[in-house]
Amino acid sequence: MLFTNATILTLDPSRRILTNAALHTTNDRITAIDKTPALLAKHPDDEIIDLTDHILMPGLISTHMHTAQTLLRGCADDLELVSWLCERIWVLQGNFTAGDGYVAARLSIAEMLRAGTTCFLESMFADRYGFDGLCRAVEESGIRGCLGKIVMDTGRYAQDDAWAMHPGLVEDREMSLMGTMCMWEKWNGRADDRIRVWFGARTPGGVSSTLYREMTALSRQHNIPITMHCAEVSADRTFFASTTDSSGNSHTPMTYCSSMGLLSPNTVLAHMVHLDDNGITLLSESGTHVAHCPTSNAKLASGTCRVPDLQRAGVNIGLGTDGAPCNNSCDMFQEMKLAGIIHKGVSGDPTVVTAEEVLEMATINGARALGLVDQIGSLEVGKQADFVAVNTRGVQMQPWSNPVSAVVYSATGRDVAWVVVDGKVVVREGELVTMNEEEVVREAKRCREEVVKRAGLEGKVGGRWPVV
Template identity: 70%
Template sequence: MLYTHATVVTVNTKREIILDGSILVQGSRITDIGKSNTLLSKHKEEDMYDLSGHIVCPGLISTHMHTAQTLLRGAADDLELVSWLCERIWVLQGNFTTEDGYAAARVSIAEMLKSGTTCFLESMFADRYGFSGLCHAVTESGIRGCLGKIVMDTGKYAGDGAWAMHPGLIEDRETSLLGALRMHEEWDGKADGRIRVWFGARTPGGVSTALYKEMTSLSKEKNIPITMHCAEVKADREFFAALDPPHTPMSYCESVGLLGPQTVLVHMVHLDDSDIKALAETGTHVAHCPTSNAKLASGVARVPDLLAAGVNVGLGTDGAPCNNTNDLLQEMKLAGIVHKAISYDSTLVPAETVLEMATINGAKALGLDSEIGSLEVGKKADFIAVDMRKVHLQPYYSPISALVYSVTGGDVSMTVVDGKILVEHGKLITMDEEEVWKQAEIHGHDVVKRAGLAEKVKARWPLV
């Protein structure tokens, strides 16, 4: 297919934007890209798809999200993290069935595809949710997924007994670490290579030092990447400082072998200068989730300092209970604004940097930058088209500004992954959208009832 007459934001090494550009896709890859008049004359025999009035850019890459949690959208609003976790999220997730996990994965993926995310990193899918169901959802939908299977052996958060997990979520080494190895053997590389299986380690305090060391050794031996929440809230920092010997977040991670280019650490709000230096020196990646950090009052990550030090920073939405959407385009806007607000410096984290975080930086974090993250000949045909012929998007002068500050997921007209059209004219092609959201509604309410929280998650104003 020859996609023609679009404004093509390539994010290539020169960061070229092609006005009236075209992309030739053959099989799963881009085989030509350039001006429409040139490609139309070279490839007259190809089927053509007119994208006049659209901006085309690389498919967005979410480096942190929780597919299971989309069933819990709006079920834990306006709570600080301890109450959010212990009284709502862990209780709800501890009552999941494998059928709930599959319904959650499908509605998460449907939303991501419709809003322009073509590849995502699932943070830590629990055994009780049914990891194979998640893999089936990725396979059926056509999305690209790096899927973290949870690794844990301690049912607490940050070592505090008061922050105890729901018993339905607690896993041991056999179920978590060895289960992840089994899932890696069964699923890694499946779905035409679109599935990658990762270790999804719990936060320090939820994993023993011995299990961390075993996991990081296996990671190197078997080439299995790792993702992990870290330094999200002040309690994390206090946990590290209380260890014997005392640690900073990154000195502890380094001591158990977590730092390196195969690791994506998430949130990373409470860091000192030595932590940032360690991240840069080891090539460890960071996933920035500004909406989650703001909504849970965790703080604001030092992204300008991380970028200045040379740390690769990607972008993620986190889960729906602490964001309420899986729309990475909306996340881009906040990522471009929040650092200006707290620094009083409007030049920090400009729109171009934000788009890099959501595309090529995300690809680097996932070890996929040779395949995705930019629109270049030889790379996978993962891209989205945004219809700019709308009153809320006109006029615009910079395509990058429009994508970061004006566009939302609802403006995505087309999503292509591996050369296949998965969303066309804003409609899902590979999934029955109505069936997906109806199943999500059914399973979400069933989980809430099963957990005994129906009265707590309803509207606070009178329902009459």
């Protein structure tokens, strides 16, 4: 295929922006990027997609996502974290079936593809949701997925027994760690290598030290990456401080993770709000990646990640939407906008975390975090053909001077017109072509009602105003 007449954000090492440009694909690879007349002359007989008034860019990469939770969008708005988890989210998730998990995954993937996300990291998929169904949803839809299956052996959050998990979500070593190994053997590399299986460790307090050490040993032995929530809320910091090192000193989030073997270039830690300076140094020295989730952190009042400090230390930062109950959207364009704004307000410095840096987080940095930087994250000859085209004709996008600013500060997922993953068109002129969107929505509504009913929360998951 030949995509012509676009403004192309390459995100290549020199960060070139090409005007009146074209991109050529053969099978699953990018085979040429040049000015439109030059490529038209070379490939006159190929299928041509005219992208006049479009910005062509690498597919967006979400480094933190809960696919099951999209079924619970809007079920727990404006609650503090204990009520959010213990009274709503865990209760609902503890009543999922494998069928619900498959439907939720399809809904999440449909939304991500429609909004230009071509690759995502599922952070913590429980056994009861049906991991096989998640993998099938990825395989069928054409998206690229790094899929973290949950690892845990303790049914609480941090050290507080009041934050007990719903019994339906509690797993032991055999179900979680050994179950992940079984799924890795079955699914890793499937769907033309679009599926990668990860360890999705629960937050410290939900995993014993023994299990962490066993997981990190398996990670090193088999090169299986790890993702984990960490230092998200103040309770995490309190938990870490309750543990001690070999000298009897209280741990910080990063000294604890280091002692468990969790810090490495093969690990993505999500949120990372409550860090001290030494923790940032440990992240930098170990090559550990951070998934920044500004909307979730703001909505749940968790705090604000120290992104400018992490950047100065050379820590690689990706971007993630987190789950729909603490974001209400899987739209990475909206996530980019907040990431580019919130740190200016917090710091009082309008020059920090620029639009260019945010776009890097959502593309090339995300690819680096997922260990896929040699394949995706930028538009370069030889890389996988994963890219999106943003239609700029709408009044909400016009006029624009800087294409980076346009996609970070003006665009939303609704402006995405074309999405290509692995050389295959999955969204054509704003329409999903690999999934029946009406069926996806219909099934999601049905499953949502059934989950709420099984959880005994009918009439309790709406808003505060009367509905008549």
